[in-house]
Amino acid sequence: MPKKEQQCKPLRAKRIKLGAIIEIPVRRGFAYAQYFYKTVSRETYIRIFKGIFQERPKDFIALTNQNEQFITVFPIAHELGDELCRVVGWVPIPERLQKLPLIKQLWGPHYFPDTPYHWRLRDNETGKSWKVGGETYERQKVGAILPKEYHHLPSNTIMTYESLVDLIERGWTNKSDVFGPSYGEIVQQRIQERLASEKQVTPSPLPRPASILKRILSPRPNPIAGPLQKLLTRMDRIMEKHEELGDTDVREQLHAAVYNAFILAKADYMLPKEFGMFTKTGNRHVRSALATFLTKATNLATKTNWEPGMPRLVAFQDIDMTSENGSTYDVYFGDHPQAITPICEGDTDPGFPRGGQ
Numbered sequence: 001m002p003k004k005e006q007q008c009k010p011l012r013a014k015r016i017k018l019g020a021i022i023e024i025p026v027r028r029g030f031a032y033a034q035y036f037y038k039t040v041s042r043e044t045y046i047r048i049f050k051g052i053f054q055e056r057p058k059d060f061i062a063l064t065n066q067n068e069q070f071i072t073v074f075p076i077a078h079e080l081g082d083e084l085c086r087v088v089g090w091v092p093i094p095e096r097l098q099k100l101p102l103i104k105q106l107w108g109p110h111y112f113p114d115t116p117y118h119w120r121l122r123d124n125e126t127g128k129s130w131k132v133g134g135e136t137y138e139r140q141k142v143g144a145i146l147p148k149e150y151h152h153l154p155s156n157t158i159m160t161y162e163s164l165v166d167l168i169e170r171g172w173t174n175k176s177d178v179f180g181p182s183y184g185e186i187v188q189q190r191i192q193e194r195l196a197s198e199k200q201v202t203p204s205p206l207p208r209p210a211s212i213l214k215r216i217l218s219p220r221p222n223p224i225a226g227p228l229q230k231l232l233t234r235m236d237r238i239m240e241k242h243e244e245l246g247d248t249d250v251r252e253q254l255h256a257a258v259y260n261a262f263i264l265a266k267a268d269y270m271l272p273k274e275f276g277m278f279t280k281t282g283n284r285h286v287r288s289a290l291a292t293f294l295t296k297a298t299n300l301a302t303k304t305n306w307e308p309g310m311p312r313l314v315a316f317q318d319i320d321m322t323s324e325n326g327s328t329y330d331v332y333f334g335d336h337p338q339a340i341t342p343i344c345e346g347d348t349d350p351g352f353p354r355g356g357q
Contacts, residue, residue: 016035016087017035017090018035018036018037018038018093019034019035019036019090019091019092019093020034020035020087020089020090021033021034021060021064021087021088021089021090021091022034022035022046022085022086022087022088023056023085023086023087023088024085024164024165024168025085026052026165026168026169027169028052028169029052029053029054030052030053030054030055030056031048031049031051031052031053031165031168032048032049032053032057032060032063032088033046033047033048033049034046034047034049034064034091034093036093036097037093037097037098037100039100039124039125039246040125040246042243042244042246042247042248043073043075043124043246043248044073044074044075044248045071045072045073045074045100045154046071046072046074047068047070047071047097048068048069048070048071048072048164048168049063049064049066049068049069050066050067050068050069052168052169056088060089060091061091064091064094065094069168069171069172069173070154070167070172070173070174070176071101071154071174072154072155072159072164073154073159074159074164075248085161100123100124100125101153101154102121102122102123102150102153103121103122103123103124103153103154103155104119104120104121104122104146104150104153104154104155104174104177105119105120105121105122105129105155106118106119106142106155106177106182107119107120108137108139108142109137116135116136116137117135117136117137117138117139117141117142117145118131118133118134118135118136118145119131119132119133119142119145119146119150120132120319121150121153126326127322127326127327127328127331128326129319129328132146132147132150133145133146133147142178143178143179146178151174151175151178152174152175153174154174155174155177155182222315222318222321223300223301223303223304223306223315224296224297224300224301224306224315224316225318225321226296226300227292227293227296227297227300228293228297228315228316228318228321228329229321229322229323229324230292230293231289231290231292231293232321232322232323232327232328232329232331232332233323233324233325234285234289234292235286235289235323235327235331235332236323236324236325236327238282238285238286238289239332241282242277242278242279242281242282242285244276244277244278244282245277245282245286245332246331246332247276249276250275250276250277250286251332251333251334252334253272253275253276254275254286254290254332254333255333255334257271257272257275257290257294258290258294258316258333261294261298262294262297262298262301262312262316263308263309263312263313263316264308264309265298265308265312271287271290271291271294272287273287274287275287275290297316301315316329316333317329317330
C-alpha cells in the first residue's frame with residue numbers, strides 16, 4: 001500500500017494512537033486536531049488547531065507547535081464520522097500537554113436557580129475539584145471573578161461532532177467560556193430553540209413558578225447520598241478488573257439507565273442485561289450494582305418527595321458525593337450539567353440531551 005494511503009485512513013479503527021492528527025471538514029475547508037490525552041477513565045482529549053485550510057498542510061510540525069484554538073473532551077472513536085474525518089498523520093505531543101491540564105467549570109443560576117455564579121477547577125485524573133475566585137449573580141462579571149491564570153483552561157464538557165464543527169467555525173476558544181456564552185449555555189439555548197420549533201414546550205428560563213422551583217431545589221440533605229456513594233465505590237472495584245467500564249459507550253449506556261429508571265422514573269423501563277462490557281461477568285457486576293442503587297435511591301427519593309426530573313438529576317449529579325477512592329458521578333456516568341432543563345407541568349420528557357447534544 002502506498003505510504004500516502006497509510007497516513008490517510010478513516011476513523012474506523014478501535015484504537016487511535018496518541019498524537020494522531022485528525023482532519024475535520026467544515027463549511028469553509030478543513031480544520032485539524034490532535035488526539036493528545038486519555039484519562040484513566042478513558043475520556044479522550046483533543047486540541048483544535050487555529051485556522052481553516054483549503055488544502056491539507058504538507059507538514060504538521062509547525063502547526064502543532066503553536067497554541068491551540070481550544071481543548072475539549074471528545075469521544076473520538078464513537079463520535080467522529082467514519083466517512084468524513086480521517087487520520088492524516090502523526091506528530092509527537094508537546095511536553096506541556098503530556099499531563100492533562102486542569103479543567104474549569106462555571107456553576108450558577110443557569111444550572112441551579114438562586115445559586116450565584118462561581119468557578120470550580122477539576123483534576124480529571126484524581127476526580128478532585130475545588131472552588132476558585134469569588135461569586136456574583138451578574139453574568140457579565142463572571143470573567144472578573146475567575147483569576148486570569150485560569151482563563152485559558154479547557155471546560156469540562158463532552159462535545160458532539162456537530163457542536164465541535166460549529167465552535168470551530170465560530171472561532172470559539174476556551175476563553176469564550178469566561179467572556180462570552182459558555183458551551184453549556186450555547187447548548188441550552190439551542191435546546192430551547194429546538195423545543196420551541198417543535199412546539200413541545202414554550203421556552204422559558206423558569207417554566208414553573210420560581211417559588212415552586214425554590215422549594216424543590218432549596219439546599220437540603222441529599223436523600224440518595226448513601227446509595228450513590230456505595231454505587232460509586234462498587235464501580236471503582238469493578239473498574240479494577242474491567243477497565244472498559246470507563247469507555248464512552250459504557251458510560252452512555254449507564255447514563256441512559258439512570259436517566260430513564262431514576263431521573264424520569266419511567267414505569268415501563270426495563271434495566272438492560274448488557275452495558276457494553278467485554279464479558280458476561282463484567283455486565284453482570286455492573287447490572288447488579290446499578291439495580292441495587294436504583295431500588296434504594298428510588299425508594300428514598302419517593303419517601304422524601306424528590307420528584308422525577310430536575311430534582312432527581314440534581315441529587316444524582318452531586319459533586320460532593322464520592323466513592324471511597326474519591327470518584328464522582330461523572331467518572332462513570334458522564335458530566336452533563338448543561339442538561340438540566342426545568343420541566344413544565346405535564347411533561348413526561350424534559351428533553352435532557354446526552355453528551356451535550
